[in-house]
Amino acid sequence: MTDLVQALRTYADVAAEGSFSRVAERSGASHTTIARRIDFLEAHFGARLLHRSTRRLTLTHEGLRLLDHARTVIEAVDNARSELGDRKSARGVVRVGVTTALGLHYAGRLADLRARHPELRIEFAVADWQGELRETGLDLALRVGDPAPESLFAEPLGLIRRSLVATPLYLGQRGTPDGADDLREHECIAYGYGPAPSVWDVGGVQIPATGAFRANSSEAVYRAVTHDLGIGLLPDIQVAEAIAEGRLTRLLPGIAIEPLRLSVVHHFPGRQMPFRVRAVLDFLHRAFPGAGDA
The missing domain is CATH 3.40.190.290 (D-Maltodextrin-Binding Protein; domain 2)
Incomplete structure (x- = not known):
């Protein structure tokens, strides 16, 4: 099971990076090791997961279906590790849609989040007009005014004068x-x-x-x-x-x-929110303009 979880984690990284080499460089594993983990998954599930060429990697239909399951397994394992382990440190990638002004504001305060969760990676999609979460692959997104109808869950952040x-x-x-x-x-x-x-x-x-x-x-x-x-x-x-x-x-x-009324929207009901996403959501609240003022 450990080998399977590790292979699923590698597969999710390859899907995100689109490259064996970049995943190998970032993880410290060899290119051959990354390829063997993907081969292991294809043999285990009896399906081809990637179209491989000298120029790029793309996911097959079966590969796309497995990616959703892989992310679910990885998040469950990471949540258990964070909640049951000795340290409350999040890990993984969290993608956040932010407005321009707030994106610059938060980017200047990421050192606090990094200090609390050194294994966490944050990606900002900076745009004043945000698309739907599911279509853009975002975990969290800031919304001005009333949250979009597609948003299943929303939390108020505060007011921007x-x-x-x-x-x-x-x-x-x-x-x-x-x-x-x-x-x-x-x-x-x-x-x-x-x-x-x-x-x-x-x-x-x-x-x-x-x-x-x-x-x-x-x-x-x-x-x-x-x-x-x-x-x-x-x-x-x-x-x-x-x-x-x-x-x-x-x-x-x-x-x-x-003033502008800001909310953050997501698709995670209650305790089903991954720990990595909760860590970033807490940061968005904590570092919101004026949140630390007396």
């Missing part, structure tokens, strides 16, 4: 707005894409964001704003440093702007 900002140069050329309605006369750099118009709710006033540029990436909007193109409505965690340094100016600070 936003601010209207512009550069001193832009304001010197176009003037500083005194109220929400004044924004109609400015270049409003919107977050969005497609035919639907972008509208900002500024203190209950609906302002069409009709600048010369918009994007479905908060980082692209941030870059455009910091290069004097117009006014942006951006998360505070993205603009706080630039405001402190005087590169951006916060506008209309006395007007309330609805």
Whole structure:
């Protein structure tokens, strides 16, 4: 049984990496050893698992079916080891879909997670618009607003405050707005894409964001704003440093702007969540902006 679990773990790694060589290099085993473990699985289950060529590896239909079972076995073994062993350390790969601003925020705090779980590997899929979990192979994904209907389970993370900002140069050329309605006369750099118009709710006033540029990436909007193109409505965690340094100016600070409501979604009911995923979920809560503030 030990040999079978080890072979299944190797097979899952090969499926993820698409290469015997990369798995061998990462695990410290030889290329021949990796190949023999795959041969063992094909003999054990009586099915061909991989299409092998000199250029790439692809999974057969049977290989795809076995991969789901392999991951289930690996997670069960790892969970038992973590819960029953002397040390509470997670191992394996956890894939997380994160928004741009929060992805950068969390990436700067991964040392804490690494110190707690040195055998854990984290992969971020950074995109402000996330697809469905099952289609993208993610274990966890951040969602802005109400969680998507496909999400079976969701946990609230917290609120992200936003601010209207512009550069001193832009304001010197176009003037500083005194109220929400004044924004109609400015270049409003919107977050969005497609035919639907972008509208900002500024203190209950609906302002069409009709600048010369918009994007479905908060980082692209941030870059455009910091290069004097117009006014942006951006998360505070993205603009706080630039405001402190005087590169951006916060506008209309006395007007309330609805914060972004963040949740994390997953497909694991209750105690069925793998320990490796739970370790990352706890990190997302622990390192959420403002979570450690008194």
